[in-house]
Amino acid sequence: MSIEVRNITKKYGSFTVIQNLNLEIPTGELVVLLGPSGSGKTTLLRAIAGLERTDIGQILLNGEDATHLGPRDRGIGFVFQNYALFRHMNVFENVAFGLRVRPRKLRPSEKEIRDRVHELLKLVQLEEFAKRFPSQLSGGQCQRVALARALAVEPKVLLLDEPFGALDAKVRQELRSWLRNIHDELHITSVFVTHDQEEALEVADRIVVINEGQIEQVGTPEEVYTHPATPFVYNFIGRVNVISGQVQEGRIRIGNLEAEVPEGFGTSAICYVRPHDIEIETQRENQSENQSTNAIEATIRHINIIGPVARLDLKRSDTGEFIQAEISNDMYQRLGLKVNQPVYVKFRNLKVFAQEKSLGKGPQDDSEALPVGSVSLNANLHVS
Numbered sequence: 072m073s074i075e076v077r078n079i080t081k082k083y084g085s086f087t088v089i090q091n092l093n094l095e096i097p098t099g100e101l102v103v104l105l106g107p108s109g110s111g112k113t114t115l116l117r118a119i120a121g122l123e124r125t126d127i128g129q130i131l132l133n134g135e136d137a138t139h140l141g142p143r144d145r146g147i148g149f150v151f152q153n154y155a156l157f158r159h160m161n162v163f164e165n166v167a168f169g170l171r172v173r174p175r176k177l178r179p180s181e182k183e184i185r186d187r188v189h190e191l192l193k194l195v196q197l198e199e200f201a202k203r204f205p206s207q208l209s210g211g212q213c214q215r216v217a218l219a220r221a222l223a224v225e226p227k228v229l230l231l232d233e234p235f236g237a238l239d240a241k242v243r244q245e246l247r248s249w250l251r252n253i254h255d256e257l258h259i260t261s262v263f264v265t266h267d268q269e270e271a272l273e274v275a276d277r278i279v280v281i282n283e284g285q286i287e288q289v290g291t292p293e294e295v296y297t298h299p300a301t302p303f304v305y306n307f308i309g310r311v312n313v314i315s316g317q318v319q320e321g322r323i324r325i326g327n328l329e330a331e332v333p334e335g336f337g338t339s340a341i342c343y344v345r346p347h348d349i350e351i352e353t354q355r356e357n358q359s360e361n362q363s364t365n366a367i368e369a370t371i372r373h374i375n376i377i378g379p380v381a382r383l384d385l386k387r388s389d390t391g392e393f394i395q396a397e398i399s400n401d402m403y404q405r406l407g408l409k410v411n412q413p414v415y416v417k418f419r420n421l422k423v424f425a426q427e428k429s430l431g432k433g434p435q436d437d438s439e440a441l442p443v444g445s446v447s448l449n450a451n452l453h454v455s
């Protein structure tokens with residue numbers, strides 16, 4: 072079943088939690104709502120479920136207006152963070168519950184219920200736990216029961232609100248790939264809420280990045296990671312260096328690097344570069360004295376080797392700003408890098424946002440960065 076959220080707004084008193092939000096989720100997709108705490112993810116999920124009334128806007132399910140349907144009439148299964156299993160029922164009865172409480176006419180026979188529950192317990196790999204009570208299960212097992220219970224009533228949409236939030240890192244990791252496999256098998260349209268970017272990148276077909284009740288970007292994990300649309304997405308997903316730049320006479324300057332910027336860019340810019348998009352050289356490129364180089368000078372202040380990756384903390388010689396770079400351990404060995412060594416830093420992929428003051432929100436202070444241009448620095452700077 073497809074989901075369409077059309078122009079919804081939700082306020083609590085004078086506080087706007089969601090503003091003019093539009094989102095389309097095609098049938099069979101696993102979409103992750105990703106955003107910081109308080110950004111409105113749960114409110115949006117509850118609006119889709121019919122558990123929350125919105126002030127303005129519509130929710131369409133399979134193209135039909137479901138705005139005024141109650142949760143029971145939407146064909147939706149829900150999995151919450153806190154398991155919400157019935158403590159006095161064993162695993163089998165928990166999963167069977169939704170089928171048993173159906174009106175008599177719609178209720179399956181006892182044999183059908185038994186077959187369905189066993190099928191689901193097999194799917195979530197808990198067949199041998201059917202007789203156990205929730206208190207005799209681990210947190211991860213409880214969540215698998217909760218998922219089986221949600222699936223028992225054959226929902227057309229599955230909504231998961233931080234389902235692995237209460238579990239430790241290793242169990243979370245296992246359950247993510249397990250959930251992904253189950254989704255690939257069943258293809259139920261699913262909306263998964265998390266504030267954990269790693270979880271989102273691993274599980275989602277598409278990620279919806281939400282900030283302050285508005286969508287910042289919708290894209291595949293690869294798109295949002297590699298081509299963040301806004302400074303917020305850059306900061307929120309993955310590691311990033313934030314580098315300030317000056318704009319004068321239509322050109323941006325970062326140390327001795329320069330590039331043209333589009334007209335109307337303003338006078339200051341913030342630049343974002345991922346640590347793995349930084350190249351390190353130990354010698355200045357072969358250029359004549361009065362030509363500016365295409366690298367900036369820095370000193371290595373700290374080296375951290377994490378398996379195949381070398382993480383370097385670099386201090387810019389011109390501004391004293393710190394930059395973090397990630398290179399392969401092989402490259403690190405080849406270059407023979409040492410702490411306090413002067414090096415030359417090149418940016419492979421640097422995104423530049425114009426910064427305008429006093430617009431009330433943004434990644435830093437009271438400023439808002441506007442995505443006006445993107446600059447890549449390789450051999451030379453150029454605006455793309």
Ligand SMILES: Nc1ncnc2c1ncn2[C@@H]1O[C@H](COP(=O)(O)OP(=O)(O)OP(=O)(O)O)[C@@H](O)[C@H]1O
Nearest residue numbers: 083088106107108109110111112113114115265266
């Ligand atoms: N019933 C309510 N009354 C007033 N404010 C509310 C209510 N429910 C939520 N809020 C506020 O709305 C905002 C969004 O809440 P919501 O639970 O949707 O955020 P979230 O992104 O899911 O956060 P988290 O990741 O912490 O669960 C928060 O600032 C929250 O305090």
